[in-house]
Amino acid sequence: MSRKPYVRQMSKTSWFLTHSRYKHYILHEVTCIFIAIYAVILIFGLFRLGQGPEAWQGWLDGLRSPLGVIFQILAFGFAMIHTWSWFKVVPQAMRIQRGESFVPGNLIIGAHYGVLAIISLFVLILAGVA
């Protein structure tokens, strides 16, 4: 008897809309777009800093423009999504074995949030706020 296997194609451009876990995945993947733009803004700021007080003030004004504010609110949201999704999977990528058992995943994740808090506090103090 001749065989005739049937091949189903998945959409190459919209597959990630077909299941909630794929939507979560694509949401944390696109964080890189905002992260990239923010990095470019920072590098641009360093250039402006080297060009003198007016140039620097111009860059600060840019941050304060409506577009700058809206972008940074979005960027902060996506940066948090990145942080959250990144920490969440650390125990899978980095198992720590102690004898016959593994350090619990939640402990590893918790430690990451602890370090995040310390670093954030440190930077805020450095910036003269906290």
Next chain:
Amino acid sequence: MARSSKAIPWLLFAGGGTVTAFILPVMILITGLFALFGVFSGALSYETMQAFVGNWLIKIILFGILFLTLWHAAHRLRVVAHDFGIRADTGVAIVVYGLAAVGTVATVIALLSV
């Protein structure tokens, strides 16, 4: 099958993903809060920032953060392009890594100009 050179950008992606996860939220908080409420206006004043970035240790740290952030984003953009159905992977890789390389050089020049 041959071992893939993707190992190298992946290491930068992974390192950058970790660094950005820890540092970017607070950085955006600082520039963003300044933008919204003008707090930190002293900290972000021209004189303070000049002195701050003028420090060599700070230069090196800023370079490390920006370099890894750029390559993290570049590698993930390559994956996003693939996931959105853009199949010219080699072309995409050349563009995104090329941009990251340009950004890296720009970061060095900018830091040295301060």
Next chain:
Amino acid sequence: MSTRTITIEVLRYRPEQDQEPFFQSYTVPCDEDWVVLDALNYIKDELDRTLSYRWSCHMFVCGSCGIVVDGEPKLGCKAFVKDYGDKIRVEPLGNFPIERDLVVVIDDFIEKLESVNPYLIPKEEKSIDDGEYLQTPAQLKAFKQYSMCINCLLCYSACPQYGLDPSFVGPAALALAHRYNMDSRDVGRKAREDVVASHEGIWECSFVGACSQVCPKDVDPAGAIQQTKITSAIDYVTSFLPGGNR
């Protein structure tokens, strides 16, 4: 025991007469403790002898009854009807060609499994008279999770990267490679590395993580692949250093 009447919609495909698959509905009186596989068996026994599907053990061990239930890859024997509504949609595993009804063609996976040398490669062969290759409980623990795989292929069904690019070696095969790489009695990592660390191997994975979410044996293929990425990437870089072996 109470029964509930459930409509089971099965994706049918009969290669000798159908151009493409279609859904066929069966009305099945299900006992409350039934699994979807029981419902399929009822259909086969009482309603329609032509329905084709694979199964063997009915107890999550053989790995042959993988199907997609209401859009989610499941073992037919582990999907309890009480967890579903009055209408249950049953499809063959995704990302594999359909041979007939719920039976898929898995030759591609078998080839990939073979390609990663999924067996112990000891430093030196010992004869049986020389005794066992000894291992401590802690050494066993290091890889045990990855040895639980029953080749049910739910992970391949859930993996979009395998669906997008079938040349990807895929979750279960890479997890099994990791299982042997992590075994203290094994020295075969180098032999596996050419396939594992190729473009089609671990580097095709973008850590969607779906495989680990659907795995019925908690194998965590996604974790295995990320761990392999870390060691392979470090290997790759150090191979360029003086004294590194390429």
